[in-house]
Amino acid sequence: MKETPSKTKRTNTKAAEYNLFEIIRNYTMVTFCAAFPLKCPEPAQWALRANGHCTDPSKYFCLKNDLINGYSENCTRSDFQQPGRKAVLRGGIDADECSEERFQPFPLKFYTNVSTHCLFLKSLCNEEGQVVYENGNRNTDTTCRCDYRRGYDFLVKPNNPCFCKPSHEDCSCYLKTCSNSSYILSTDYDCIHKTDLSLVTQYRTITDENVISGRRLDITESVPLEDNISFLVIREPQPEIRLIEGAPLNLQYNIPTKRFRLRFFKDRKYIGESLNARQNVFRKKKVTLEDQGVYYAKLYFIKSSITHVNVDSMFTSEFNPLYCIEGETLCLKCSVYSEDIDVEWFKKNPEMFKKEKINENENISIDTDGKDHAIIIKNAKLTDSGYYIIIAGNVQKQLKVTVKAFFKRPLEDTKIMEGIDVSFECEAEKPYSVEWFKDNNRISLSSKFKISKLDNNVHKLTILKTELEDKGKYRIQIKDKSTVSTAADLDVKGNSILQFLVL
Structure with a gap:
């Protein structure tokens, strides 16, 4: 049957309208697609995109393209980079460091057919009570610590007491309460008095620079379109x-x-x-x-x-532990950066949780010679052992001092029967001249007392045929130094059987 001209005209009109609709639809799709820059697939969608885009999915890559300041994808090849690095496009595939918010530890490698970024996001340290200890690097994660300034301590002590690795261990913090309201937490998470803020501690202090916000750093973030800042210049301090x-x-x-x-x-x-x-x-x-x-x-x-x-450095001298023997002169020295810097000396009092300033007296002198400073303690005592704190300007150092007892093997109390010889014996650290005393009365060689010395450092007092009158306190001291001594008691028991026979 032959179509009429009017029917043919209507058919052509419909075909033209359909073609125009297809043109507008395709143009709209192209416009919309061009309006959004390429975004690489997330790891979960990587395989799906590779299979749909490439004949050989193993060669699919989507990388940052520095030439266009965007991303490009292709199916030409696969490559890898060493730990701590990722691949970027600069004409060809080139190596670049992991971005600041990511890391890739050894021995993991970056493969172009797996990801666009280094594999792991760094931890934020933004849970309750946490602050950043170190930001890590391209191979290591951020480390965290608990903010002692707000009363937080580690719930589980980490392997390193200074910080915690969130990717390896539990870094949870809890609010620790000191038993006394006048106490706060130190950097070592110990309770100390509020006034003792200058206490020398093992771990470093948290500063404002450590309290980094939980905002994820992203060096790839785009500049707001309304703010064209390409003309800005940062004026910096002196070089x-x-x-x-x-x-x-x-x-x-x-x-x-x-x-x-x-x-x-x-x-x-x-x-x-x-x-x-x-x-x-x-x-x-x-x-x-x-x-x-x-x-x-x-x-x-x-x-x-x-x-x-x-x-x-404020201090130009080293602070190695000092050792001396009881009775000797103890000399603590330090040197500072400039002659204009004042130096103060303190000694830690562990029982009071504070440090006590050292002042001059008949036994202690403080000397200054330009940049060199010293404190001299005559006739050092065992109580002079401990930690000394030297403060210069805003810097303080700690010095450990150990005073060893002169008599490393002291006298021992003895009980004896009347009429038997008895000996007191002790050993000294060094060969010094010594004196023996009974009840504070000096003992001399006689038919009653025998004084001897063995191997220069071992001193011996022998009491012959002891009597009840020999009972008392016996003491040995360095000659002319009564503060360096050791003492013991002698208890003489009467011989009742002998007394009965005599009667």
Whole structure:
């Protein structure tokens, strides 16, 4: 049957309308697809994307492309990088370090057909009571510690008492309460008095730089479209700063806008960000030798010039443990950076949880000779053993002193029957001249007492044919040094049988 012209016209019109609809639909799809930049698949969708995009899924990769500041995918080859590194595109596949929020420990390798990023996200240390101890590096995770300043301690003591590794152990913190309300936690998580804030502890102090927010750092984050900051220049401090240990550090950075906060880095490691966009300054109240390094600031992809911070040690002398023998002269020495620095001496009192300042007296003298300082203690006693604290400026050091007893084998109490010879014997650390006493009366050689010395260091007193009158306290001391001595009691029992026969 032959179609009429009107029917053919209607058919052609419908076909034209359908073609126009398809053109508009396809154009819309292309427009929408082009409006969104390529995003690499998550690990869970990686295999699905590889199978749908490539003939050989094992050669699929999706990597950061530095040439277009975006991501590219392809099916040409597979490659790997050593631990701590990832692959990027720079014309071809090239190596780059893991981003600051990720790490890849040894011996794990990065494979281009597995992921876009290094495998593991670093821990945030943002659970209750936690703060960051170290940010880790491209091979290691962030380490955490509990914030003792807010009363938190580790629920389970970690392998290293200074910090905890969240990827290996339980880093939970709990609120520890001291028995006395006037006590707080020290850096060692011990209860100390609130006034004893200068106590020397084993673990380092938490500073504001350690309290890094839980916000995940992402160096790939994009700049807000409404803020074109490519023209900004970060004005940094002088290129080199030299400080003395304990001095404050202030690195002032300036940018020609008050809308952004800078991030600060030391030796390529993130250390914090400015708290106020109007004052982009990195501060540290007291620098230590560990603060020496290269500092810079970043705002997205803009980086300031570097500043070398050099820290000179406050003390130029070493603090090795000291040993001396009771009765000798004890001399503690130190040298400081400058003649203008005052030095104070303290001794720890473990029973009072505090340190006590040492002042001069008839037995203690304090000397200063330019940069050199010393404290001299005459006739050292056993009680002079302990930890001494030397404070110069804002820096303090600790020195362990051990005073050994002169008589390493002291006299011992003895009981004897009347009429029998008895001996007292002791051993000294060094061959000194000594004196013997009975009830504070000096003993001399006689038909009653025999004094002898063996091997220079062993001293012996023999009492011949003891009598009841020989009962008493016997003492040996270094000659002319009554404070260095050892004593023992002699108890003489009467011989009742002998007395009966005599009667």
